[in-house]
Amino acid sequence: MSKPVEARTPGLARDASAALGGLLEGNRRFRTGSPVGHVVTVARRAELVDAQEPIAVVLGCVDARVPPEVILDQGVGDLLTVRTAGQSLAGVALGSIEFGVRVLGVPLVVVLGHTGCGAVLAAMGDHHGDGHLGQLTGEVAGRLTEVVGDDPVRATGANLQATVDALRTLDTLSTPDGPAYVVGLLYDLASGEVTVADDGGLLPS
Numbered sequence: 001m002s003k004p005v006e007a008r009t010p011g012l013a014r015d016a017s018a019a020l021g022g023l024l025e026g027n028r029r030f031r032t033g034s035p036v037g038h039v040v041t042v043a044r045r046a047e048l049v050d051a052q053e054p055i056a057v058v059l060g061c062v063d064a065r066v067p068p069e070v071i072l073d074q075g076v077g078d079l080l081t082v083r084t085a086g087q088s089l090a091g092v093a094l095g096s097i098e099f100g101v102r103v104l105g106v107p108l109v110v111v112l113g114h115t116g117c118g119a120v121l122a123a124m125g126d127h128h129g130d131g132h133l134g135q136l137t138g139e140v141a142g143r144l145t146e147v148v149g150d151d152p153v154r155a156t157g158a159n160l161q162a163t164v165d166a167l168r169t170l171d172t173l174s175t176p177d178g179p180a181y182v183v184g185l186l187y188d189l190a191s192g193e194v195t196v197a198d199d200g201g202l203l204p205s
């Protein structure tokens, strides 16, 4: 039985679209070597003492080459960032994402995948290892349900889309104004460019 889709307010769509546009524009600045730089003034720090209003929740990878605030050229207070290997949803990651959406009312959830992801490559193998790391790569492997063969590009795309789809099924990712928008972005290590894999209907077609 499918659940009824809650209505979203026009304001929520507007805020989510503006946030997505701001992130893509920030990546354009980053990849062209002209980031804003985001000096955190004492005054800005003071503004953030009592409240935070991040424009997006970003679920990214722990990979040291893909820090969301840097590649999207955002400052302190702009992003609520959750980072797990391969954007895994295991463990406390979901609760952290829900904190951003339900408690802070953030309208946009970004799943940020990237090329050359070690967790995806590990998940493509037959042996996922042991311990917590094995659980994590096993979880990523479980999301590679479409036939990806030994193609890491297909696997990266499949992992990204499966994570986006999984988040969209959750009733718990809802702001007071309706369900958050979930989008998938892909970062290319070589070019520095973030491309939109799934815009969740936020960008003009």
Ligand SMILES: [Zn+2]
Binding pocket: 061, 062, 063, 085, 086, 087, 114, 116, 117, 118, 119, 120
């Ligand atoms: Zn990665």
